[in-house]
Amino acid sequence: METILSLKKLDKKYGQVHAVNNLSFDIQKGNVYGILGPNGSGKSTTLGIILNVVNRTSGEFSWFNGKLSTHEALKKVGAIIERPNFYPYMTATQNLNLICKIKGISTDKINEKLTTVNLFERRDSKFKTFSLGMKQRLAIASALLNDPEILILDEPTNGLDPQGIHEIREIIKEIAANGTTILLASHLLDEVEKVCSHVVVIRNGVKLYSGRVNEMTASKGLFELKVDENEEKLIELLKQHSAIDKINKEHETFIATLNTEISSTEINEYLFKNGLVLSHLVKRKPSLEQQFLDLTSNN
Numbered sequence: 001m002e003t004i005l006s007l008k009k010l011d012k013k014y015g016q017v018h019a020v021n022n023l024s025f026d027i028q029k030g031n032v033y034g035i036l037g038p039n040g041s042g043k044s045t046t047l048g049i050i051l052n053v054v055n056r057t058s059g060e061f062s063w064f065n066g067k068l069s070t071h072e073a074l075k076k077v078g079a080i081i082e083r084p085n086f087y088p089y090m091t092a093t094q095n096l097n098l099i100c101k102i103k104g105i106s107t108d109k110i111n112e113k114l115t116t117v118n119l120f121e122r123r124d125s126k127f128k129t130f131s132l133g134m135k136q137r138l139a140i141a142s143a144l145l146n147d148p149e150i151l152i153l154d155e156p157t158n159g160l161d162p163q164g165i166h167e168i169r170e171i172i173k174e175i176a177a178n179g180t181t182i183l184l185a186s187h188l189l190d191e192v193e194k195v196c197s198h199v200v201v202i203r204n205g206v207k208l209y210s211g212r213v214n215e216m217t218a219s220k221g222l223f224e225l226k227v228d229e230n231e232e233k234l235i236e237l238l239k240q241h242s243a244i245d246k247i248n249k250e251h252e253t254f255i256a257t258l259n260t261e262i263s264s265t266e267i268n269e270y271l272f273k274n275g276l277v278l279s280h281l282v283k284r285k286p287s288l289e290q291q292f293l294d295l296t297s298n299n
């Protein structure tokens with residue numbers, strides 16, 4: 001697999017604020033990566049560093065296995081990290097033409113990219129007549145003009161209505177399906193779950209998890225258990241079992257989180273042999289949302 005970007009022990013301090021703390025991860029070609037974290041967790045700072053607009057305090061990053069200088073590598077990167085500035089009285093096409101001139105790239109791809117973001121029909125409308133969603137889609141088109149290897153987006157659906165959010169997500173998925181690697185920052189778990197194949201979860205600049213989104217979902221899971229009587233004994237037996245990591249109570253139901261995969265039959269047998277009869281037993285996988293909340297609150 002081809003590595004597009006590699007971060008090694010990246011660090012950024014703004015005075016007392018440790019915005020990015022010893023952050024390492026790799027971006028492989030063809031995947032869709034989400035950097036997921038609450039506001040202020042260091043997502044924008046990380047993107048700023050790899051795009052050479054924020055100076056790092058220490059650590060390293062390298063583009064395309066270090067084969068190119070950062071300056072050369074960034075010509076193969078399309079990025080939107082702040083609200084795009086287009087000329088309001090110019091049309092979509094005129095704005096993109098101007099961007100091509102400024103960047104010194106061919107204007108050949110303008111119609112193709114306007115089509116990708118569903119703006120071809122509106123190509124001759126003035127930018128000021130566009131909705132926020134359309135403005136964002138034009139920004140995506142502008143970032144695609146040089147056919148980048150990787151598209152980087154910071155909170156791509158911020159401020160949009162549900163229809164606008166849906167459109168942007170579909171466009172991102174389509175761009176990815178056509179082979180462009182994507183890195184997006186988001187504080188929305190739902191967004192990462194819907195759009196990304198891989199995720200790096202950060203909080204206070206520290207990496208809490210990185211890997212496939214579906215592997216994060218497929219953790220060891222948990223049991224829901226209930227007894228009609230003898231709750232203390234249930235807690236005691238669960239505590240003694242090596243596969244059980246922690247026990248919580250939600251209303252009448254006990255939630256036992258697993259650190260090792262075991263079956264319902266195994267836990268049922270174990271409890272029964274120790275004199276306890278369950279009135280309810282269900283095994284389930286925790287949702288990514290629960291895991292994200294666990295990761296960001298407990299670590």
Ligand SMILES: Nc1ncnc2c1ncn2[C@@H]1O[C@H](COP(=O)(O)OP(=O)(O)OP(=O)(O)O)[C@@H](O)[C@H]1O
Pocket residue numbers: 014017018019037038039040041042043044045046187
């Ligand atoms: N230029 C700056 N000067 C001082 N502190 C900064 C600066 N930029 C960011 N920070 C601080 O660094 C931390 C990380 O901010 P950053 O914007 O990278 O997080 P984020 O995850 O992108 O959050 P958000 O989604 O709110 O933008 C925050 O505590 C922020 O206040």
